[in-house]
Amino acid sequence: MRALPEPFAAPPREVTPWGFLRWLVRQQWTTVVQGTVCDIIWLLGLALTPWAIGRAIDEGLVAGDYAAFLRWLGVVVLLQLQHSLIQGLRDRAGSVNFERSWSRVDQIIARASSRVTVAAERDLHPGAVVTMASSDVWALSFVAINVGSLVSALISFATVAVILLRDSLLLGGLVIVGVPAFSALLFLLVRSLRARQIEARDATSEMNTVATDSARGLRVLRGIGGEEWFLARFRERSASARDAGKKVARPMSIAEALKVLIAGTLVVGLTWIGAVLVTQGELTVGELVSFYGYAGFMVLPVTLLNQSVTVAVRALIAARQITGLLEVAPLWPREAGDDAGGVPAARETAQKGAQHDGGEDSTLDWDLLDERSGLRVREGELLGVAVRDAAQARALVDRIGRMVPDDPDAVVRLQGQDLAELPIDEVRERIVVSDPVPFLFSGTLRELLDPRGRRDDETILRAVAAVDATDIVDAVDGGLDVIVGERGVEFSGGQRQRLGAARSLLSEPQLLVLHEPTSSVDASTEERMAAGLRAYRRGRATVMVSTSPLVLGVSDRVALIDDAGAVVAEGAHEELLQLEADYRGVVLRAEGVS
Known part of the structure; x- marks a missing residue:
């Protein structure tokens, strides 16, 4: 069991948004590595299953060797068992990484806002800190989880690509070129998605500001009959947040559609080309079945890659807000370790600093x-x-x-x-x-x-x-x-x-x-x-x-x-x-x- 909250650690001075994300991951690298290993094993178990099924067909059923069939069937069963067993460890590692990140970022927001106090209201939007504590901390907490998702997706993709190229240069090339090409379309959406998510976040922050200000002055609002005015103002900000959310929905829906398009294109293309190669004797039935399974499997790493991009965009926006809070100069800087600020030193310097009525005091009364x-x-x-x-x-x-x-x-x-x-x-x-x-x-x-x-x-x-x-x-x-x-x-x-x-x-x-x-x-x-x-x-x-x-x-x-x-x-x-x-x-x- 890991105790929470995490021991507080301050991020580096003048850290950039990307630097903040890297620092956040490094602070819990041990559990991030554990989660990444679980993700890799979990995904490789799925990636190798079509390969084992193809071998069971070619070396067992087609060849009439039932011992080989049972042997490869056992491999398939073992792959599925390890996939099921590692699923629980993977989920646990994800939960631990999420909670550790949440605890760490929450402490940073709390300490930074208490350090700068009212200076935050001077330099930031009035609802900025509330939005950080509610939505930004959530977005940042997924970063550590998605490190494993990204690494496992790339490793499983490389593994399947090697197997495909060994069996068929044509089909292997199709997967190796096709999947990255389709995935590149996702990155074209990043700029639009990022800008629109920033707009949506700002609209949400303004809505939170109205709600916070009204909660503070609720008694006054009631006293002057201002409830309807507040509701109209909140309704306006809420509508702006809703409209900004709709703008975010378009690139996100396109990204989701691309996932289906990529998967469907791979399945159709691989199946059709594979069937032609089987009729020409260049591909066995087992290899065709394996290729079909690979095409279906590739949906998962593509989905994880898309998820990683989405999480990175949201986290980068959130990190920019956090680093903005960290850059706010407090009204009263803390001079840590300043011995001159102690009581004994104050008494020793009293004779030098104390003056009234135009002259120095011989005694401080x-x-x-x-x-x-x-x-x-x-x-x-x-x-x-x-x-x-x-x-x-x-x-x-x-x-x-x-x-x-x-x-x-x-x-x-x-x-x-x-x-x-x-x-x-x-x-x-x-x-x-x-x-x-x-x-x-x-x-x-x-x-x-x-x-x-x-x-x-x-x-x-x-x-x-x-x-x-x-x-x-x-x-x-x-x-x-x-x-x-x-x-x-x-x-x-x-x-x-x-x-x-x-x-x-x-x-x-x-x-x-x-x-x-x-x-x-x-x-x-x-x-x-x-x-x-x-x-x-x-x-x-x-x-x-x-x-x-x-x-x-x-x-x-x-x-x-x-x-x-x-x-x-x-x-x-x-x-x-x-x-x-x-x-x-x-x-x-x-x-x-x-």
Whole structure:
């Protein structure tokens, strides 16, 4: 038994589509060789059967030697037995090669899309990744199988050609010249088939884009009565995909017709010429029967050759999409093995990189500095941030969490070091951002709250209690073992927000950024959440971006950011309420007081 998924292996850098196909086959060459050997034995058993039957007729029945007849009959039976036995091994090898390729390509797509994240939407068609994961991975998984099909078809063709030439140069020449000539017609269809399959794939990708976008905004569509508009738009894209599929059908149907034409022409031609040669004494009856069998057999290698061409065309189109994804530059490159990005190095360089108020700090009294706004987060403090403009609040959170492309004019320093100089994996480990509307994945509630499986149930429940979400766990059958649907559809907006906040607490980052963590809950729940968050994160740097007085009131310090995105006031919540009219206006507006 072979364990799946396959160990991950990255394809070579700047690999071409053809290079990707070759690399994919090399990665599993052992099972590809096994499948190819099975294919060869399987097909040769069929190829030699007409030859053995002809010998049974000539050396047994015609010559009256029944011992020879039984001997050759035994050979025929053995050939059929080995064909039947090898069929099971051949099917198994094909399944193994398919699953290994599927696993490998699926991992490549998943890792590449997670590496480039939103850059994929910038450089590729919005539905491209969905199409890769659904249809392209399928097309590529047949490549390893068809290596054996192609090799066995060529070997069996060569074997039959040698036998035919030995018995009759005329008939052998007919097969050797005729089959490749007819098969060459298939390759003339490749250009048309390839172009039309690319068009069909693009149409399918556009259809998937409409479906994906609509699924994301289904609630909004319903709210504005946009269902009919969506259906019309999807119907249009679906019709385009259908029409593109029809265009693909023409060259494919011609290819299928050619298979029948090639086989029929060979059977008719060989039988007619063979019968003439028998009447002239140049061919025996057994050889004629063998030639007739060869003509019928040649249908199979021709079919396999046609299948190999079709699979290669589809796989090449799919490989072009995969290599396109691999070429997308991520917004935040990963500097693997960069020791300069470590915490000790960051502390050593803090004296060099930390500046504020026009001079260097002799001591570093802050964990994080956002140079654009002037916001400082001190080590171990719970900092409240009130922002008048929602867009400025989102921009601030994205900068601190490095959720947007690095900007040299908007430097954020973590313990003195520019975030842009740190490996993105380290940033994600040390700084966690919790959005107002968190994305909840399907799985058990335990997996939703602790995706990496690092915490025990006691720790998970403590984080759940900190965000006042114990009632959610108690209300579902199975507790933490309950299965949660995609995006947490069974939970309300407030419940999803609390579960997302609990998940961010359980990540235990060096710096936690909570963006409007209580915007979807009622006042009493908000008060308990604010107190719970403060208690849970005591002694660790935490930023809560909010305009709620209940949240800002539990903060050690509050910073007010104006419409230009700059810190204009700092202090305790009560102090700012008394002294800063702008701050008072932001908080009162959040409370609905004009």
